[in-house]
Amino acid sequence: MKKVTINSVASYAGVSKKTVSRVLNNEPNVSDATREKVLKVFKELDYTPNPIARGLAQNRSFIIGCLYDNPSKSYITRVQTGALAACHELNYNLLIHPCELRGEELISNIEHLIQTSRLDGIVLTPPFSDFPELVSFLKSKKIPYARVASAVLEDDSISVRSNDEQGAFEITEHLIKLGHKEIAFIKGHPDHSATEQRFKGYRRALASNGIEFDERLVEEGNFSYHSGVDSARTILDLNPRPTAVFASNDYMAAAVLKLATQMQLRVPDDISIAGFDNAPIARHIWPGLTTIAQPVEEMTQQAVKQLITHISDPQESPYQVTLEAKLITRESTAAIK
Amino acid sequence: MKKVTINSVASYAGVSKKTVSRVLNNEPNVSDATREKVLKVFKELDYTPNPIARGLAQNRSFIIGCLYDNPSKSYITRVQTGALAACHELNYNLLIHPCELRGEELISNIEHLIQTSRLDGIVLTPPFSDFPELVSFLKSKKIPYARVASAVLEDDSISVRSNDEQGAFEITEHLIKLGHKEIAFIKGHPDHSATEQRFKGYRRALASNGIEFDERLVEEGNFSYHSGVDSARTILDLNPRPTAVFASNDYMAAAVLKLATQMQLRVPDDISIAGFDNAPIARHIWPGLTTIAQPVEEMTQQAVKQLITHISDPQESPYQVTLEAKLITRESTAAIK
DNA sequence: CTGAAAGCGCTTACAG
DNA sequence: CTGAAAGCGCTTACAG
Numbered sequence: 001m002k003k004v005t006i007n008s009v010a011s012y013a014g015v016s017k018k019t020v021s022r023v024l025n026n027e028p029n030v031s032d033a034t035r036e037k038v039l040k041v042f043k044e045l046d047y048t049p050n051p052i053a054r055g056l057a058q059n060r061s062f063i064i065g066c067l068y069d070n071p072s073k074s075y076i077t078r079v080q081t082g083a084l085a086a087c088h089e090l091n092y093n094l095l096i097h098p099c100e101l102r103g104e105e106l107i108s109n110i111e112h113l114i115q116t117s118r119l120d121g122i123v124l125t126p127p128f129s130d131f132p133e134l135v136s137f138l139k140s141k142k143i144p145y146a147r148v149a150s151a152v153l154e155d156d157s158i159s160v161r162s163n164d165e166q167g168a169f170e171i172t173e174h175l176i177k178l179g180h181k182e183i184a185f186i187k188g189h190p191d192h193s194a195t196e197q198r199f200k201g202y203r204r205a206l207a208s209n210g211i212e213f214d215e216r217l218v219e220e221g222n223f224s225y226h227s228g229v230d231s232a233r234t235i236l237d238l239n240p241r242p243t244a245v246f247a248s249n250d251y252m253a254a255a256v257l258k259l260a261t262q263m264q265l266r267v268p269d270d271i272s273i274a275g276f277d278n279a280p281i282a283r284h285i286w287p288g289l290t291t292i293a294q295p296v297e298e299m300t301q302q303a304v305k306q307l308i309t310h311i312s313d314p315q316e317s318p319y320q321v322t323l324e325a326k327l328i329t330r331e332s333t334a335a336i337k
Numbered sequence: 338m339k340k341v342t343i344n345s346v347a348s349y350a351g352v353s354k355k356t357v358s359r360v361l362n363n364e365p366n367v368s369d370a371t372r373e374k375v376l377k378v379f380k381e382l383d384y385t386p387n388p389i390a391r392g393l394a395q396n397r398s399f400i401i402g403c404l405y406d407n408p409s410k411s412y413i414t415r416v417q418t419g420a421l422a423a424c425h426e427l428n429y430n431l432l433i434h435p436c437e438l439r440g441e442e443l444i445s446n447i448e449h450l451i452q453t454s455r456l457d458g459i460v461l462t463p464p465f466s467d468f469p470e471l472v473s474f475l476k477s478k479k480i481p482y483a484r485v486a487s488a489v490l491e492d493d494s495i496s497v498r499s500n501d502e503q504g505a506f507e508i509t510e511h512l513i514k515l516g517h518k519e520i521a522f523i524k525g526h527p528d529h530s531a532t533e534q535r536f537k538g539y540r541r542a543l544a545s546n547g548i549e550f551d552e553r554l555v556e557e558g559n560f561s562y563h564s565g566v567d568s569a570r571t572i573l574d575l576n577p578r579p580t581a582v583f584a585s586n587d588y589m590a591a592a593v594l595k596l597a598t599q600m601q602l603r604v605p606d607d608i609s610i611a612g613f614d615n616a617p618i619a620r621h622i623w624p625g626l627t628t629i630a631q632p633v634e635e636m637t638q639q640a641v642k643q644l645i646t647h648i649s650d651p652q653e654s655p656y657q658v659t660l661e662a663k664l665i666t667r668e669s670t671a672a673i674k
Numbered sequence: 675c676t677g678a679a680a681g682c683g684c685t686t687a688c689a690g
Numbered sequence: 691c692t693g694a695a696a697g698c699g700c701t702t703a704c705a706g
Binding site (some may be wrong): 048051061077257280281285 | 385387388389390392393398400410411413414417418421428430431432433435452453454455562588591592594595598599617618620621622623
């Protein structure tokens with residue numbers, strides 16, 4: 001079977017390859033008759049343009065890189081799902097790039113990635129969305145980028161986020177309305193801007209309900225299950241013990257639940273537990289975790305879609321969107337007795 | 338800043354571009370002096386060859402596709418980690434392709450993928466590793482492929498698996514040695530060859546220990562948490578109730594644990610529970626799940642590495658390897674009282 | 675509205 | 691051991 005290229009199509013249709021190219025790219029200046037003729041030959045010969053040849057001529061790869069470093073596999077999968085959806089829609093490919101590096105090593109790693117893979121653009125997910133050195137490096141290299149779930153908004157970039165601060169506010173207020181006043185809080189990883197945002201929402205809810213903030217109720221976690229265990233140990237040993245715990249993500253909340261169960265505490269009767277993210281584990285344990293759901297796929301899809309649009313037409317104006325987070329109540333929180 | 342290409346390097350080094358190409362590809366027939374001179378210019382000019390131009394000339398994309406459809410995010414992430422490691426090592430890129438299609442739709446979807454993305458090869462992960470129609474389609478199209486965790490071994494393909502049957506045998510025997518005789522079993526998804534393998538191991542362990550197989554103790558699951566809940570409901574209502582449950586993966590085992598807890602059963606005092614896969618959830622719940630760990634990253638890495646090697650040099654002989662699975666005991670299983 | 679020429683950055687096949 | 695020419699399958703810039 002002979003390979004079918006733009007040349008076969010051109011000769012078969014009896015036109016020049018430039019004309020075929022015009023039809024391919026939906027360019028104007030082709031008569032309807034010619035266009036249809038060519039389109040028909042596409043089908044007959046089952047022609048698909050070679051993206052590599054296209055890439056060489058246009059100096060682009062049709063590849064978007066997706067950068068992440070997240071302990072939550074489900075979060076990563078959701079990010080990929082959204083990014084992939086946008087890529088498929090716009091005939092791009094997605095290159096995943098998990099990366100644990102920081103600082104200078106991170107920069108040189110990304111530089112190498114860009115140089116070897118010739119990415120057309122890069123989508124930054126937490127915690128990278130808010131790394132100033134990385135963002136300014138990409139700017140200096142003129143690599144288009146989009147940021148997902150970033151806390152910092154700049155004027156000239158593509159950024160799609162959801163409202164972490166508001167989500168944390170709502171879940172804290174949910175606990176307060178159930179009668180809780182001593183609500184412990186477990187922070188996330190300091191690299192993630194969400195950590196600060198969620199803490200702010202917690203404090204704002206306390207403040208707006210006239211509850212004094214108590215530093216002793218706050219523990220430093222890092223989003224991992226393991227850090228949740230450590231924080232839980234301290235919190236559950238507190239005297240008096242808080243009546244509720246709000247962990248900055250579901251893994252840490254699950255850790256609190258595990259430790260509470262081991263200590264013979266009944267959840268939610270003896271203590272209420274809330275998480276954040278609506279990870280699968282939130283409904284895979286018993287009792288199910290009250291948590292906050294964010295539209296991760298939607299955020300990433302919008303970000304990547306906008307990024308590709310920007311690559312194809314750099315005139316596009318900046319795109320900054322904030323999507324809503326949603327409170328999901330399950331069995332792990334209840335009214336105080 | 339001017340782009341640095343093979344031409345800039347050639348003129349800067351005072352050689353022809355063919356010579357530069359030879360150095361680039363580590364070909365013979367270049368004098369050591371010339372080679373070093375060129376290598377030096379590479380560094381000075383910070384030159385990296387353009388993979389797209391290379392791809393066009395060689396009619397290859399340097400892209401491997403990774404096909405999967407798995408409810409377990411952690412499994413997918415592990416697959417990706419292994420595949421990525423092999424790709425990085427051999428200067429390939431990885432294209433992820435989650436896909437829920439089956440039958441004809443699957444074939445045409447993959448055909449489209451291959452045609453538009455010009456993959457050089459494809460790595461099949463469960464359940465696709467054992468889809469005969471897909472495998473023969475790839476063969477007919479002469480697309481190199483490798484299979485991960487396949488049960489069926491063919492003579493002429495690349496296949497890296499771990500021993501599911503043996504793993505299931507060992508965990509069942511572990512339960513038997515703890516004194517259990519009535520051990521319920523929850524099957525996985527029928528599309529996955531592991532489902533049959535694990536069931537076989539379970540039956541072999543019963544047989545080799547003189548325990549009669551009881552069909553009423555077997556439930557059909559599909560690897561999802563939800564299916565585990567359904568199966569658990571039936572099993573835990575059995576009279577007499579089995580003293581142990583072996584679920585074909587950890588999600589379903591976690592579901593059994595949840596339901597048992599809701600029914601006020603103590604695990605492992607009242608009932609032992611075992612899973613398979615050593616997914617994160619196995620250690621994120623209390624009690625932790627006794628399970629079987631497979632070297633998923635290692636399997637995938639070997640498969641992809643071998644695949645790329647085969648692409649570069651189709652003379653390579655078939656590569657079939659079986660890696661060991663390992664029993665991990667946690668708190669969810671104990672001796673019968 | 676259409677096309678001939680040149681070029682993208684490499685490699686292949688050949689000649690010396 | 692080295693290189694000039696042609697080509698991979700497209701697009702760009704230009705001419706008509």
